[in-house]
Amino acid sequence: MSNAPKASERVARGPGARNMARFAKPKNTKGTFLRLIKYFKPYALILLLVTVCIIVAAEANVFGTAQLKPLVDDHITPMLENGATAERWAAFGRHILRMAIVYLVGVVCVFLNARLMLRVSTGILLDIRKEMFSKMQKLPIKYFDSRTHGEIMSRYTNDTDSMREMLSQSIPNLIDSLLRVTSVFVMMVVLSPALTVITVVMLVLMILVVKALAKKSGAFYKKRQAALGVANGYIEEMAEGQKVVKVFCREERINGNFAKLNDDLRRAEAGANTWASILMPIMGNLSYIQYAITALLGTLMVVAGLRGDYPALITLSVGSLVTFLQYTRNFSRPITMMSQQFNSILSALAGAERIFALIDEEPEEDEGTIRLVNARLEDDGSLTECEERTDVWAWKAPDGSLTRVRGHVVFDDVTFSYDGKKIVLDDISLYAKPGQKIAFVGSTGAGKTTITNLINRFYDVQEGVITYDGFNIRDIRKDDLRRSLAMVLQDTHLFTGTVMENIRYGRKDATDDEVIRAAKLANAHSFIMHLPQRYDTMIVDDGENLSQGQRQLIAIARAAVADPPVLILDEATSSIDTRTESLIEKGMDELMNGRTVFVIAHRLSTVRNSNAIMVLEHGKIIERGDHKELLNMKGRYYKLYTGAFELS
């Protein structure tokens, strides 16, 4: 009997597009596969059960079908020829009952299999996702800077999704199909080796057809992807620039351009879709041709059997023929199915390979041993480590000695390059005494942000040394080093959560009062109180519901809550208008009071009151001094200040 088509499969995979074969191939199929197998380990017992279920279900189907021949040959035909007795009816009934039980067992196994596999596949997905994410947290900034977000995101979306598909559908289906094909084949050989030869010939033909189609379809698919990329890119660009299009009355021309791209896409897609969807009808009907040939030859063999003077090898009973024909139908369906699964398994393995590549990335190295601890200042001036939060921090060396954290940062002949080729910072030396405010001014690419990237060890210096309270920052544990610095960055990023949670991001154990105090300091309190749910207002999509200026105020509050000895402000007030900036000036002064502060700013009014201002150009400090000194120099700073020079 033909198998019922699998319903869940079709819906879960979605119609059409996603069914279309994808043509990504893994580089190391075997290695990736073996590694993937390891994730199944914790579920070994369940998998054993699943295997049993798959085998039983497949065999139940085959055996159930096999009962058809004896039903006709042993029960119905004898009753027709020799008359129906009650005894024979009972045997007939028992036979039917046997079939029913076999089928029922099969159905139960199908259900169990699906249910257990669901547990395994979602479990493995969860494990992989967790591993991937926690690994991602350990990767150096360089990893993120050298890749687009989309590229990393697709590990979580496309690659994980194709893996999900493979785990929950392709692999079980492949095993199932394989089992069915093998058992059906065995039954066919048993029934009639002669007719089986036809099946084998057709099978070879089918494989050749699939191969040829896959090749053809692959080429068209690539063309389609290219055309799709161009058309979608155009749609995106024009949707983005819709208002510009209107202002310049370009609608007609744009329509014309799009119509052309759209038509290119249509042609490429029609080709790709043709080859992708032609497989099913061809395979299906090849199996009908096989059915017809088998039927014709089989009938001849039955006739030969009736005449009785032919060798047994080429004769057949009517029952055997009927059963064999059912097997013929059962044989081709899993073959078609396997040919489809194969592609999706390959592309899933390619995805798995990319996921493993992320997991295998080198984590951020951290050879530091010095830790940051809370300390109490005793009356005699010595430090004692303590659990609770005090206003005093200390560096704790591995030998247990404590040094008070003051925020004395020194750059000693620091040279740095991101790629090993282009020097970004060239032999920079500077110092910031505890409590000083040091400002950096210069064009984009002059190296301002790089300096802050080095202080918190997002990147490591290649030449020279940065010391912090006398310690080489490489000797301080990274987490502790970063905990001693608070950063407010130009592109303020907030997280999904309430305003309160976002400010508390700076320090997990801050009380509501401390959060509100920090918000007041950053002058964020007043606008927060105007939000619909005040501090409980949800921030979504990176703070889309707030203005850039408001986001910066929250980021300042976040840094204020962290309350660290050193503060880094990278264009922290660039999006705040001059009026608001003058309002938060007092708060900022209070925030900076007693801390070492590094300031990067475009707007010179922000840096005017710094202890020292460094003017950077091409990785070098070209001028340094305080505001007055620099103006008197009548150099670059003077030009910037008087507006004769443009910072880009």
Add this chain to the structure above:
Amino acid sequence: MIKKLLPAVRGYEKQTIGASLMIILEGVLEILIPYLMTKLIREGIEVADPRMNVILTYGGLMILMAIFALLSGALCARLAAVAGTGFASNLRNMLFRKVQDFSFANVDKFSSASIVTRLTTDVTNIQNLFTILIRMTVRNFIIMITAFCFAVAVNARLSIVFAVAIPLLAGIMLFIMIKAHPYFEKMLAKLDLMNARVQENLIAIRVVKAFVKGDDENVSFEDSAVALRKAQLAAERIVIWNNPLSQLIFYGAIIAVCFFGGKLIVGGRMGVGDLTGFLAYIGQILSSVMMLSMVFVSFIITRASQKRIVEILDEQIDISDDGADPELQVTDGSVEFRDVDFSYSKNPENLTLENVSFSVRSGETIGIIGGTGSAKTTLVQLIPRLYEVLDGQVLVGGHDVREYKLHSLRDKVAMVLQTNLLFSGTIEDNLRWGNENATQEEIEAACRAAQAHDFIMSFPEGYKTDLGQGGVNVSGGQKQRLCIARALLKDPKVVILDDSTSACDTATDAAIRSALRTQLAGTTTFIIAQRIASVMDADRVMVMDDGKLVAFDTPQRLLETNEIYREVYDSQMRGGEEE
């Protein structure tokens, strides 16, 4: 909803119908093959004396039919692909053209991301539905009906099995899928949440690392990943009933046919061959029923996409120039507002601009200042009729803007928007947006006025420099200057600069303004600026506050009479005077 999408079939009616006919042919042939098999057994073997010619005729016919089925199946695949992609292509064109007709108000309503989704993902969804409809619906419907007829013809009493099995199967399938659908929506929502979490961590990785929050982020990611798994389990647990239940019904039907069929055969009311045929019909009928339920389900699943597409097609365009005089041209740059009220929501209670009246002579340079939200941008956008006034009148060149064709009006009123957008292509391609037929001299003159010529020439490829999507290769200030040059190429009567030099240094800013003054002397210029220096040498300055025009006078007089102007002046000029 479907009615609105149907016009997209235009041009592909033949392929659509052809594909359906081919698929019907294939379906009928596939049913006839097992039917012939039944006849073959009954008339060829089960007779006292097997007749060779009958066997060969039926056998040959079967093979022939299978070959025809293959051909028609393949042809259908081709036709359906052509029709489906043609349908999608038409749909995309319809949507794209409609979006091009949108006014600013319409554009504001849909975000650009949502327009992109509608034109890509949603169209693909509908395209798949369309292909499924032509390939599956007709075919399975025909197979179901024909197979059922044949089954009845073979043995009417045995067909009662289907009367039970068909509604049972369809009912169960639909019940499961419809019940599961909302759970899948929930699962997708959880998936989005989890992905959003990852995305946030990617964007803000510096913040995470700077605040040493890796462990906390791990915990919250794990929470969302576990929540996703739970949601997936909840959804899939319903769907996994599909296979076993449909198989149960399928097997049940086989058992019933074997049992009752056996009795009928023994009773002499049916042949052995009929049993084989009947069993084949079970497979065909029940799988068609499943397919039809699937089509129904995908119809439901894509309903959201259908809705989103129809939403665009149905959008009312609020600005039209149908009644305008096609001959009327803008002859001078005078601009007048008469008691203009404007509201983005078209609500008189919620006015963005209130009772604005002023008159500007041709050739004047007008500065506009005011705080964020004071409606400066709104005001100038009414001049090229990017939005429609709620009340009052806007006149350009002495005529109400509604009397001009949009093309004639906007050609002469050049506006540089705040969002400086350049498109992929070369610098020259972008500049030509202003004037397709501009000569190299005209292009260079415009660029010189916009202070862009020098930096363009500093690129190795000069005007042929490729900008890539979004114009990524130039700095903010350079981009702004290119946008100004692009607008100047229109040779307009009115130029509007909406905060268009904010990223340029003050010297460049001043140079642009002086070039405008000398080279486009007869052109009316509106300059919205944050920097007071940018409007200080204007002929007159408008001071906007909360949607009202509070003062409109020369800069010198405003300094004496207007408090807002003075305050801005003081806050910006103070720094310079201190030293």
